[in-house]
Amino acid sequence: MSAAPAYSEDKGGSAGPGEPEYGHDPASGGIFSSDYKRHDDLKEMLDTNKDSLKLEAMKRIVAMIARGKNASDLFPAVVKNVACKNIEVKKLVYVYLVRYAEEQQDLALLSISTFQRGLKDPNQLIRASALRVLSSIRVPIIVPIMMLAIKEAASDMSPYVRKTAAHAIPKLYSLDSDQKDQLIEVIEKLLADKTTLVAGSVVMAFEEVCPERIDLIHKNYRKLCNLLIDVEEWGQVVIISMLTRYARTQFLSPTQNESLLEENAEKAFYGSEEDEAKGAGSEETAAAALPARKPYVMDPDHRLLLRNTKPLLQSRSAAVVMAVAQLYFHLAPKAEVGVIAKALVRLLRSHSEVQYVVLQNVATMSIKRRGMFEPYLKSFYIRSTDPTQIKILKLEVLTNLANETNIPTVLREFQTYIRSMDKDFVAATIQAIGRCATNIGRVRDTCLNGLVQLLSNRDELVVAESVVVIKKLLQMQPAQHGEIIKHLAKLTDNIQVPMARASILWLIGEYCEHVPRIAPDVLRKMAKSFTAEEDIVKLQVINLAAKLYLTNSKQTKLLTQYVLSLAKYDQNYDIRDRARFTRQLIVPSEQGGALSRHAKKLFLAPKPAPVLESSFKDRDHFQLGSLSHLLNAKATGYQELPDWPEEAPDPSVRNVEVPEWTKCSNREKRKEKEKPFYSDSEGESGPTESADSDPESESESDSKSSSESGSGESSSESDNEDQDEDEEKGRGSESEQSEEDDKRKTKKKVPEGKGEASSSDEGSDSSSSSSESEMTSESEEEQLEPASWRRKTPPSSKSAPATKEISLLDLEDFTPPSVQPVSPPAIVSTSLAADLEGLTLTDSTLVPSLLSPVSGIGRQELLHRVAGEGLAVDYTFSRQPFSGDPHMVSVHIHFSNSSDTPIKGLHVGTPKLPAGISIQEFPEIESLAPGESATAVMGINFCDSTQAANFQLCTQTRQFYVSIQPPVGELMAPVFMSENEFKKEQGLQGGH
């Protein structure tokens, strides 16, 4: 079996229509069998000069990869062809390279120079594809090259290349997470990009690399909202879910003041600017004074988000619709959530997988907001052809939606379902009936009668399920139902399902006074078959025996003793335990009379009826639409949806400002540009992109014509001009309109004079109004306040350290010197209060309130004001997960300046850390005026040890060595679990 015949045959075979899979040929199969010559023919083909042969070889290789066969030994032969002129060969080589480069790193390096050359190509598509492949080769040694390439591509002329750069960011990050800081810079730059092409990809990168840096979003928030409708579908999903999180940290809960909202909603977004402007300045004090009284006014930005996402409910993509639905569910005022129901119901006509996911979410929503889906009740009716898992979910929704008025129809439906051939579904229906009966008192008897009829069903599973449900229902009003209990007692002869038997026995025991005649007889029968029963039944037999002994000892004394003796020697220790325990309780003995006197009270105490609840009840603490919600368990990488802040963070951070100095020099220019800027956001082709292709340039001219109303520079078909206008405007006009709103707002705002906003004339008016307009070159300067969202804006009070009970133990490392004059002590008390206030503010913005609230109790001193030359630093463990990295403990650092000069440039200096410990620094605090205090959050990964984290705290002039040593208790991560889950866990631990 030499290679030659196979080779020629392959050539012949290539004439066949689309037959790349030669692996199946008998000839090539033979080649595989001869180990040494394996793939020799392929190598030969790859070494020829003929493109067609190379292509053929590559096709076969790719077919091998597709089937999961190992083709790594061909690496040297393949990699040579990376510079091949033939574009298809090249593509397939790329496929190969990306697959195997990780395994053959040294050889892969040979290809790098080709890509580097590609990065400089004049054609944007070649640049993009070179970057794509380069960043997909997972070879750590080229990290610097990748970094460089990404940085360069991020400022490429072509939005397509910039998009590719955004895609490359997570790839590099997963290869080497040390590059995070540099990557964040790139992300920041790309976030400022105003083309729709880039937006989705960069937000994806943001979510993967630095989801905790919400501050990067502020300036881009409005732009993202406005671009959203034109972003491609996948990007929309990512952006919407990111904005959901953002909104939860930045805006107030719209539900907190429902009634006031109704009147204010409209005003809120046209006329409330005065409030806004005032609010920015006086909010702090006002809110502190009467936090609850302040009427809720929706932040215009919050409104913008809701308004701009709403049209996406009509997207063809189920993922987008779901994303918007969850956004509305989590962010919209109650009155507005209803709009999502229609769209979600529409998705029920889609593929069954989509139905499955949507129904899970609907089930959760329908518990909280039943009214929303009530009009669509019939859409959840079940067809016999639905898959069982869909049927059961629909049933869940129907049950949740059942109420006094629609219960007759629902029950009639259920009646049809009970006769279904699908027994799992029938069982679920019976449970559903039970739930309806408990929730709606009016129909309880009807349901009970229906269920009793089912007891004569032929299918044992149906009977068993009915028994279990009947038991639960009977507990609610046992007195009237002696007959049913008798009926059930008769069933013990026939029914074999353990759960059902156990339920019957329990019922008889519990209500033995209603069936005094039958009960002892049942016990007799059960005693006979005791050894053959399942454990769960045995326990109930003991239970029944005990209860009968207490009520009717004359008849049952011997029986009980017999049962207890049997149980004493049972294999299962639970049963032995129970027997021993019961005997001690009920049989009077010499010493332990005290307990047995109360035995009756113990056993026959009235028991509360069980509550039948939906299994979806607690699910809404997971973000809807998420994987975690679907699994009802925290998935890896799930980010908790933050709780609403109690006080809104400063809304002005989203205003887009232009630094003073650029404004002066550029004013003239900008005025000219102003209009194109607006149309840019619609037409999305920025002025920086030279016309790369026809449609683009055309569209650009279109958008100009739309904004400059008949500048006449565009198309010759003048009669069509209006239409052209619409072409661009149509889809974009959504955003345009909102922009106009913004414009109007800021126009009003200007005379008001808005707090710290430095702008004062129309030039800035336009720039601050539309966030997208001026995000070009000044992005660096604009980020003056990198992390102000988590840093509390300093309260008005002066400051001083709170001298604390903690000793200077923590300051051991600290070497330095001189003592500053101590500031007046009178200030202390106020500042502490202010600090605490600030503390709660920050906390609530960050994390769910259900976690233990932070108080000042755990506050410890990091740097004494004397040692710190007037800078006092305290820290507390906030006992909340650090938003950036789940393994970090979040530590709140409180700075107060008690000196009389401002302290500048507070930041963490080069930490010297023990192995494993890492620090997420807090953002630099530029300046801390005398008497002021500030709070910052940093994350420390203590690596689960109690080693101290030592680091430097630097100001512009000084460095202080400080260390934080965690108490053991602070290393634990809080876990949210519902009551049920907790009970379950408890049960597990209590076990054996």
Place this chain on the structure above:
Amino acid sequence: MRNAVRRVLQFFRREKMIHSLFLINCSGDIFLEKHWKSVVSQSVCDYFFEAQEKAADVENVPPVISTPHHYLISIYRDKLFFVSVIQTEVPPLFVIEFLHRVADTFQDYFGECSEAAIKDNVVIVYELLEEMLDNGFPLATESNILKELIKPPTILRSVVNSITGSSNVGDTLPTGQLSNIPWRRAGVKYTNNEAYFDVVEEIDAIIDKSGSTVFAEIQGVIDACIKLSGMPDLSLSFMNPRLLDDVSFHPCIRFKRWESERVLSFIPPDGNFRLISYRVSSQNLVAIPVYVKHSISFKENSSCGRFDITIGPKQNMGKTIEGITVTVHMPKVVLNMNLTPTQGSYTFDPVTKVLTWDVGKITPQKLPSLKGLVNLQSGAPKPEENPSLNIQFKIQQLAISGLKVNRLDMYGEKYKPFKGVKYVTKAGKFQVRT
């Protein structure tokens, strides 16, 4: 403390989005795998097979499966499982939607989405998957763009390719991704310019035993086939747009225009695509075009039963109802059926217990019926439930909701296109309970 330790130990970089894709056929062979990041072993699919076994029925395999290190999200399409491997939190619908988009693309390229088609075109499949997803995040999913990047196979092309040595990868680079009309390719040229629209309405209904309607609703779609040169800008208006209660749009449609004027205005993609899908408000009474008389009974303690159904027209707006098919899932105890149709032909599959009656057209003079005996397994108890009847039918040239296209205008190009609208009404999920 313990928990925290464990969490730290477990920690290593997890990547978001779609990690790998496996295609599995009905007999459980993994016949294609594609990894967008580092390679995940095939053995991860064992969890899937386990779930599949537990589910018994292919339709009941849960779409999301959690395994110790990964999450598997799968769809079932055309007898194939598309199983994707995920490592971290990601909206499940995002992945499901994407997988369906992949299947749609295969369908579009190869005419069918089957194991044979995929195996025959494995290189194209691989190239497509490569373009559709970059590092697990969707890149190019629009069919217009993909077709520019990778030409679909045709017999003619593969013959030409094999002679000239050229390939089916486009050598001109795609322009659609670069423009702000990402769904349309540039430089489209046709000698005959045509634009056709199919208004397809489906009636979803549940009819109860007595013949009264429990639930009925009209779901419609407008599918377009547009072959127009250049960059045409179309606007389509309806006589009665208020009928449409809930609409979902192709991304090309300008939402604002619809909101304000109820006109569909768009620059279409080239070729076939779904323009909108809509639901007609459930407040309107839905005309049910057929009725079924049925009498199905199983006798107690006897091994046979009787089966008798008749179909008749009702509210059909004077149009012929055609393409009628009745499908019935009979109970498990049914062994065989001996029936006589007055029209059409029937089959009964004793393994799956599915009865299919292909009726054809209804002629009101003589209503089609199917009568006969049902053989039951002897000794087994009689089935409690009568099976429900699933009915398919088709009515040409009728949109049952009454929706009418008013006019189609084209702007932006000079030529005169051929225009056409076709209406058809079909049964959707149309079920009669007996």
